[in-house]
Amino acid sequence: MQPVSRRQFLAVATTTATVGLAGGCSLIPTRSQPVxxxxxxxxAAETRRRRPGARVHQLTLTATTAGLDLAGRQVTxxxxxxxxxxxxxxxxxxxxxxxxxDNQLPEATTIHWHGIRLRNDMDGVPDxxxxxxxxxxxxxxxxxxxxxxxxxxxxxxxxxxxxGLYAALLVDGPAEPxxxxxxAVVVLDxxxxxVGPTPxxxxxxxxxxxxxxxxxxxxxxxxxxxxxxxxxTGGMIDYPLYLLNGHPPTDPARxxxxxxxxxxxxVVNAAADxxxxxxxxxxxxxxxxxxxxxxxxxTVDTVLVGMGERCDVLLTLGDxxxxxxxxxxxxxxxxxxxxxxxxxxPPAADAHPGELDGRLAAMATLGPDPQRTLPTARPDRTxxxxxxxxxxxxxxxxxxxxxxxxxxxxxxxxERVRLVFGNQSMMFHPMxxxxxxxxxxxxxxPGPRKDTVIVRPMQQLAVDLEADNPGQWMVHCHNLYHQEAxxxxxxxxxx
Ligand code: C2O
Ligand code: CU
Numbered sequence: 001m002q003p004v005s006r007r008q009f010l011a012v013a014t015t016t017a018t019v020g021l022a023g024g025c026s027l028i029p030t031r032s033q034p035v036x037x038x039x040x041x042x043x044a045a046e047t048r049r050r051r052p053g054a055r056v057h058q059l060t061l062t063a064t065t066a067g068l069d070l071a072g073r074q075v076t077x078x079x080x081x082x083x084x085x086x087x088x089x090x091x092x093x094x095x096x097x098x099x100x101x102d103n104q105l106p107e108a109t110t111i112h113w114h115g116i117r118l119r120n121d122m123d124g125v126p127d128x129x130x131x132x133x134x135x136x137x138x139x140x141x142x143x144x145x146x147x148x149x150x151x152x153x154x155x156x157x158x159x160x161x162x163x164g165l166y167a168a169l170l171v172d173g174p175a176e177p178x179x180x181x182x183x184a185v186v187v188l189d190x191x192x193x194x195v196g197p198t199p200x201x202x203x204x205x206x207x208x209x210x211x212x213x214x215x216x217x218x219x220x221x222x223x224x225x226x227x228x229x230x231x232x233t234g235g236m237i238d239y240p241l242y243l244l245n246g247h248p249p250t251d252p253a254r255x256x257x258x259x260x261x262x263x264x265x266x267v268v269n270a271a272a273d274x275x276x277x278x279x280x281x282x283x284x285x286x287x288x289x290x291x292x293x294x295x296x297x298x299t300v301d302t303v304l305v306g307m308g309e310r311c312d313v314l315l316t317l318g319d320x321x322x323x324x325x326x327x328x329x330x331x332x333x334x335x336x337x338x339x340x341x342x343x344x345x346p347p348a349a350d351a352h353p354g355e356l357d358g359r360l361a362a363m364a365t366l367g368p369d370p371q372r373t374l375p376t377a378r379p380d381r382t383x384x385x386x387x388x389x390x391x392x393x394x395x396x397x398x399x400x401x402x403x404x405x406x407x408x409x410x411x412x413x414x415e416r417v418r419l420v421f422g423n424q425s426m427m428f429h430p431m432x433x434x435x436x437x438x439x440x441x442x443x444x445x446p447g448p449r450k451d452t453v454i455v456r457p458m459q460q461l462a463v464d465l466e467a468d469n470p471g472q473w474m475v476h477c478h479n480l481y482h483q484e485a486x487x488x489x490x491x492x493x494x495x
Pocket of ligand 2: 396428429430478479482483487
């Protein structure tokens with residue numbers, strides 16, 4: 001009889017429990033070991049992606065406290081290179097990034113490159129893919145960026161994202177459709193630091209009050225009624241401010257152009273607890289991409305973008321000054337910018353262009369781009385992810401467990417994997433998977449490729465992916481307060 005090492009014994013125990021829980025999954029040989037970030041398979045995946053002679057963009061990001069002027073109110077944010085949002089990074093698909101992060105924050109941190117199909121050891125998940133970067137120390141991220149599109153980056157440590165640590169990452173591709181004269185990045189955020197409770201105070205209050213609670217105590221009650229589009233409440237926190245490119249509505253960010261020009265807006269929702277409904281007064285929007293990947297173009301009046309989702313739209317600029325409004329969906333308040341091609345007064349902070357009530361595109365309902373549709377295949381493995389919380393206590397769970405207790409979801413390289421999210425709670429969850437871009441299933445039809453998808457209350461939603469990027473990958477709700485309260489697990493490649 002072969003001796004069984006303690007490591008093997010643990011692997012056997014984990015595997016058995018997982019199969020029991022998920023039910024109906026294929027069995028995994030008992031000697032399976034997780035493909036860790038340090039595994040040669042991870043380095044080999046990077047070698048396959050990196051073209052010889054590919055350009056490497058080198059830069060330094062400093063994470064530090066920084067003064068932020070919110071229409072005359074001075075607050076202290078946490079920021080990359082002293083700006084909120086941080087500096088825009090831009091590379092071409094196939095090139096590499098070499099980013100030194102200099103941590104001058106009072107806490108350990110990491111950077112997660114949201115949506116990028118990168119090597120697992122550069123994914124920025126503390127204690128899973130790297131040790132956290134201690135205050136006063138540095139870490140260099142280096143990875144190939146394979147796919148074009150609109151992405152962003154942020155820490156993966158506690159509530160740091162809600163302090164201003166985020167920035168857009170744009171990846172240009174040779175095959176990307178042009179057809180526009182101008183482009184602008186629109187980063188949306190919900191803001192409390194310095195003008196309301198700290199994120200830590202909000203989290204503590206949510207944990208005390210349990211589950212889905214209207215926040216009050218100087219912040220007012222949640223906006224009425226919630227959202228039909230989100231199938232319930234808009235969020236748990238009524239933020240005092242909503243920002244567009246770091247600006248509050250009383251000092252709106254400006255985007256300039258010329259009448260008749262085609263403008264591409266690259267919209268990133270970096271908020272912690274807020275989905276936004278975005279419209280530009282006097283304009284229709286043609287949605288061309290979500291989460292970096294192209295979709296079958298659809299022309300609408302307004303788009304709904306959940307936390308962690310991105311949306312690219314094209315529009316033809318009119319003559320004048322137009323309000324760009326991102327309504328906090330199901331809440332009170334909005335972020336406001338101004339798009340101008342001529343002189344004109346800035347929009348009122350409460351401007352409400354009629355387009356906000358017009359035809360709406362929710363990202364998960366977009367049609368697929370045939371060029372980027374996964375080949376039809378039956379899943380080799382299906383995992384159910386039951387999403388619950390908000391009723392019996394302060395925790396949010398996947399399959400009844402918070403992250404510290406979670407059973408990893410096993411996969412093997414080369415498999416077609418289906419994740420079925422079943423939302424058994426009364427709130428929407430923008431579910432995000434690291435390192436992959438899945439294909440949303442619309443019944444038996446393929447929908448858009450995405451890395452983050454809104455799952456509405458009581459909805460069951462399947463996404464398919466090709467397991468082509470070995471490592472340990474987080475699957476979690478991109479509501480930062482749900483994630484912090486446990487709503488996270490691991491898609492775990494096994495040898
Ligand atoms: Cu932007 Cu783990 O997420
Ligand atoms: Cu959630």
